Amino acid sequence: MKRMVLLAAGILAASLHASGGRATDSASTIEVSARSFMFSPATLTVKAGSTVRWINLDEEPHTVLDDSGLYRSAALDTKDSFSFRFEKPGTYHYRCTIHPWMVGSIVVE
């Protein structure tokens, strides 16, 4: 699990660099990519209050739907993204409604 958090932090650092750095907004935003029909990292652990941003890196559109219906994105075309802020600790499973075998989890501590 630790490794995945580090990986996510690495992606965050890269995105900060690319966007010119909006540290106050992005400090608690962690990215999950949808690429080659997989969410990566498939399980992401974040602190309560963090925002998770899903970005689609495939040519095919993807969506993000929380299993309990907490959030649902519109269809994300290539490079489109969707963000959700997790306030309460717990484990949140989600899937792509277009390719429902694509699943992932967010663990909020």
Added chain:
Amino acid sequence: MMSTHDVIPPRRRALKCLAYGGAGTLFALSGGVLSPIDLATAAADGKAAAQLGKPLFLQISDTHIGFNKEANPDVTGTLQRTIALVNALPESPALTIHTGDITHLSRPSEFDLAQQLLSQLKTTEMHTVPGEHDTSDATVSEYFSRFGKASGNKGYYSFDHAGVHFIGLINVLQFKAGGLGTLGEEQLEWVEADLKGRSASTPLVVFAHMPLWTIYEPWGWGTADAPRLLGYLRRFGSVTVLNGHIHQIVQKVEGNVTFHTARSTAYPQPVAGEGQGPVPLKVPADQLLGMLGVSNVSMRERPRSLMLRDTTLT
């Protein structure tokens, strides 16, 4: 020779057919018999009209309006070409059935363009079921606000036309783990009630977006609770199950039930299990039109049977 539909044309004639390229293949859908009848041969015999029967409906599928990637940067153009092809038929079918993925991203502008294009078809009625690409907006409302009236916003409904009972089903809203589509308890109960008391001699046409039999489970090409649906259909003498989703023709016959998936008008997809997944298949430009197309279903009275013909855009 053409009066029976279980005769394979001689090889000489079959070869002649190849020269016609996109003329298509005709299938008789009756009593579990599914046999290709060579269209060019039928035309050469001057019996084409009799073989084809009376046009019943057109099946169009997976138009994916809004798609703009390399596999086909002009899906509007290929849909327009499809519409021109259908409108040029000597006799227009009364109905068009769209088996879903009308749009690529469920965006209002895509639905608007698709409706504008499809309204140019010279058919009087359009019946639709949604694909998972049509229900991918955050509120799952764009499809239903346009096409939901026929089903009271449920997505499933039935109607009768020319003595044939049509049933449209929705299998893209709930998914089993692993990705197979699901009809769900409520819809299955409705089908059972809808068919109750109907004569077994009524020809049935059942249509839904995702295949109603399992073609390839790892890619979700199937419907988890379709076997229960099949249980309700089996007593009927002629059942035609039409789907889209996989952008290629796959067929199966089980008893009196014939299953058939249609081509897309937008882009082809790989054969099950080939490559990284069910992604748009990039083919050389001169091959694309030969992999896109529609299905025409006509009805022949003696013997009473539905005939299915696939036509490409070449």
